[in-house]
Amino acid sequence: MTKLLYITANPKTDSKLSKGMQIAEVFLESFKREVPEAEIIPMHLYEMDIPQIDMDLLYGRAKLSFMGYEFEQLSTEEQRRISAMHALADKFIAADYYLFVTPLWNLGSPAILKALLDNLFITNKTFTNTEQGPKGLLTNRKAIHIQTRGGVYSNGPMAEFEFGDRFLTKALSFLGLEVMDSIIAEGMDHHPKLAPDIMAKAKKRAAAAAKEMAADKITS
Template sequence: MAKLLYITANPKSDVKLSKGMQIGEAFLEEFKKEQPDIEIEKMHLYEMEIPEIDMDLLYGRAKLSFMGYTFEQLTVEEQTKLKKMHALADRFIDADYYVFVTPLWNLGSPSILKAFLDNLFIVNKTFVNKEHGPEGLLTNRKAIHIQTRGGIYSTGPMVDFEFGDRFLRKALGFLGLEMMDTVVAEGMDHFPKQAAEIVAAAKGKAAAAAREMARAKMEVQ
């Protein structure tokens, strides 16, 4: 059975309060029409305990990668945090499709998303280093980003200041995932009277993207 991992980075727990999650739900509804048996796992990052790269994780990884330590020789703190990191990465690797729903805050995504992504960059697990450079191992997987923006970043003077979608696409592509075109709903703060119309249009784009993703021929992991 194929599995879809639905990841949201928004402190709002009520879908009614989040335009991004409303668009995300439209994506899921359409996807389920195409693949009724799809298993959907939801990760609300603000409700999770996500390991952050601190001194324990920094040195624990270094000891294992090039300092000659075995896992048993690490401190209890290093072992515990590395286990949590690998457990989170394993949950991610277990999926076939990925949907990220995030807002654009202060030119980038919420910091909790960066903390989450830091747990996925594990050499020989999600990528390998080869003579020609790093190579992602999470191939034969599709991902899409649904992003809401209060301002306008697709055209005009702010184009070069959007780092949320740009970073996420590069990070996931580095790991080997195939990225679909991002579904963007922007300008809600600039044009509040048009917010409902903007969200409705984004829901339509999300539904179309869901059909495309669900119909793509992929080998189930």
């Protein structure tokens, strides 16, 4: 079955309170029309226990990757932390399509999104090192990012300070995913009177992007 992982990094889990999720709902409706058999799998990061890179996870991963340890040689806590990391990565890998929805906070995405990505960078599972450099292993998958911004960062003096969308899309590309052009709704706090028009245009782009994403169906 075709699977789309719907990842939100926002403590607002009610779409009535989140402009990004309102745009995402239009995307998902359009995608389901194109791929009615698709399974939409929500992943609301603020409702999950995302493994953080602490001492146990840091050393457990190092022992397995280049220190010559076997999994059974790790401490009980290291085994637990590594197992949680791989379980999360396995859930991510099992999908065919990915929809990320985040706000822009303090020049970047919420920290919990970085925590998720930290669990996805696993040598010989999601990427490998070759003589030509790192190579992503998560090919034949598509991803798109919906981001809402109170200010304007796509151009002007703040453009060089946007690290949320830029980091996410580069990280996903590194892992081998095909990343579509992001859907950005920005300036709604700076220009509140324009917010309805900004949202309407973003929703229109979302519907079109979903149709484009589904055009070349991925076979799991």
